[in-house]
Amino acid sequence: MTDGTYLRSGIPALDDLVRLVGGFLVADIREMHIDGGVVRGFRTPDAPSLWIRDHADMLRAGRYFLSDVTSAVQHFADTQSASGRIFDYVCTEPEKLPCERENWTKYVRVPVEADVEYRFVQGAFAAWQASGDDAWIKALLPRMERALEYILGHPWYWDEDSGLVKRAYTIDTWDFAYTAGRHDWLQFQIDENTFWGILHGDNSGYYQAFRMMAYLLDRFGESGRAQVWEERANGLRERMNALCWNGRFYTHFAKLGDFAVPGADEATQLSLSNPMDINRGAATHEMAVSILEEYQRRRESTAAFAEWFSIDPPFPDGVFGDEKLVGGAYVNGGIMPLVGGELALGAFQHGFEAYGVDILERYHALVAPREESFLWYFPDGTPASVEASTSPDALPTDGWGSSAMLMALLGGLAGIEDRGKCFDAVALSPRWHAAGADTVEVGVEYASSGAAFSYDYRRGAPGVEMTIRASESEVDVHLMLPPGARPSAVKVSGAEVPSRTSRVRQSDYVDFSCQVSGETQVEVLFE
Numbered sequence: 001m002t003d004g005t006y007l008r009s010g011i012p013a014l015d016d017l018v019r020l021v022g023g024f025l026v027a028d029i030r031e032m033h034i035d036g037g038v039v040r041g042f043r044t045p046d047a048p049s050l051w052i053r054d055h056a057d058m059l060r061a062g063r064y065f066l067s068d069v070t071s072a073v074q075h076f077a078d079t080q081s082a083s084g085r086i087f088d089y090v091c092t093e094p095e096k097l098p099c100e101r102e103n104w105t106k107y108v109r110v111p112v113e114a115d116v117e118y119r120f121v122q123g124a125f126a127a128w129q130a131s132g133d134d135a136w137i138k139a140l141l142p143r144m145e146r147a148l149e150y151i152l153g154h155p156w157y158w159d160e161d162s163g164l165v166k167r168a169y170t171i172d173t174w175d176f177a178y179t180a181g182r183h184d185w186l187q188f189q190i191d192e193n194t195f196w197g198i199l200h201g202d203n204s205g206y207y208q209a210f211r212m213m214a215y216l217l218d219r220f221g222e223s224g225r226a227q228v229w230e231e232r233a234n235g236l237r238e239r240m241n242a243l244c245w246n247g248r249f250y251t252h253f254a255k256l257g258d259f260a261v262p263g264a265d266e267a268t269q270l271s272l273s274n275p276m277d278i279n280r281g282a283a284t285h286e287m288a289v290s291i292l293e294e295y296q297r298r299r300e301s302t303a304a305f306a307e308w309f310s311i312d313p314p315f316p317d318g319v320f321g322d323e324k325l326v327g328g329a330y331v332n333g334g335i336m337p338l339v340g341g342e343l344a345l346g347a348f349q350h351g352f353e354a355y356g357v358d359i360l361e362r363y364h365a366l367v368a369p370r371e372e373s374f375l376w377y378f379p380d381g382t383p384a385s386v387e388a389s390t391s392p393d394a395l396p397t398d399g400w401g402s403s404a405m406l407m408a409l410l411g412g413l414a415g416i417e418d419r420g421k422c423f424d425a426v427a428l429s430p431r432w433h434a435a436g437a438d439t440v441e442v443g444v445e446y447a448s449s450g451a452a453f454s455y456d457y458r459r460g461a462p463g464v465e466m467t468i469r470a471s472e473s474e475v476d477v478h479l480m481l482p483p484g485a486r487p488s489a490v491k492v493s494g495a496e497v498p499s500r501t502s503r504v505r506q507s508d509y510v511d512f513s514c515q516v517s518g519e520t521q522v523e524v525l526f527e
Helices: 012-027 052-062 071-078 116-131 134-153 200-219 223-244 273-279 285-301 337-349 353-367 399-413
Strands: 006-008 029-034 037-042 089-091 106-108 196-198 416-418 425-428 439-445 452-459 463-480 487-492 500-504 507-526
Touching: 006 012, 012 029, 012 052, 012 353, 012 399, 037 052, 037 071, 052 071, 052 116, 052 399, 071 116, 071 134, 116 134, 116 200, 134 200, 134 223, 196 200, 196 223, 200 223, 200 273, 273 285, 273 337, 285 337, 337 353, 337 399, 353 399, 399 416, 416 452
Parallel strands: 425 463
Antiparallel strands: 006 439, 029 037, 089 106, 416 425, 439 452, 452 463, 463 507, 487 507, 500 507
């Protein structure tokens, strides 16, 4: 673990999360020897394989602890088909003992999944930010575009009538489809009986991936192509929000056809991609507020220990083809830290700061006693197990959910968001008033490049003082204010700079910009 990623706030539950999650993530690093080379990445919590979806999500926080951030993404690029298709995962050891004993190198694409290509782009973008390797990402851009064009042109994944990404009827972003009993187990294939529809999470993922493509192309001087992807992103978001929004949250599955799942309350199902839709930027602020309020309402009414549902309410027991998929198990209503972490990040960004702190503290209380974190839990708090799962593993070092929690802590509460590469452009949004912390030291460092960003925060009667450190960074500050506080002046290195106040729901902020080169002193003085 890097010494440059730390938190000292005086709040034990928050400070300890950096150590705990760092330990989970380091334990989840896989090293595979393939074709004479080494591929390193984060393994999935419930199988020994390296899935691009898990790896890409974990990399957002895992890049603070993983020194090789490019080899996994590069391997998925190197094994891309001529059509643009990306594999779901690679594995070099037996996955399902005792029936599988072969330690061959195995590649898998699950046909019912429509999200793989945007995960590839997200993973590449996160790796570039951490490594700062412009030559690497520029060489990868054609493969990233080819992956996205594959989705836009494939009849299994693109619906011409709606202009949206489609998929088989799965539980949110998961990899087995509803068949109405026409298949004798979990269905991973497309066939003549496939039920089709639009999943909001696929489309928010491609919205973000399109915008990442636009950003990179523009940064490297390809403004015309960048504009194409920006326009595609905007159109996708508009159509997604028009079709999938039900007035309170995103409908789990917008069907393309007249069918129903007997016994399922589909109209009220709240599925796991809703918080992700917020954090990918697809939901407007008003929609984000509505989603967050929906989770808070369900927290008040649920018997589950947390409102971090994979889906709520669940589907009838076994309706997806496996008797283990009862209500409250795994993706059929299990409680997932992955959802909680995404929910907390959205809460910090949309005026529910105290709720975000509450989620982080509850997560710490869940995992700290035994220093174990699982991909999912039954509603009564019983953790996942191999016996209760459809998967071969149930590791107690879930990096998928724990990394989302760490993102909420460092990117939401501490508010450090890299908007360029190696922190050359940072959105800094300290929200320490929400946690009741007056003196804080926090820093993040990419293990691959050593690029770092840190600040000290001190709040007192005169106002807030910060010491910000970075090599070279354009910093846009969005500082949460105590209730009733009014800034009289903002000073950077002793000189007053322009600022303005803004409000996010009931929370007041002061906004200003500064250039950091090495170390910069900031003062926000109150009236």
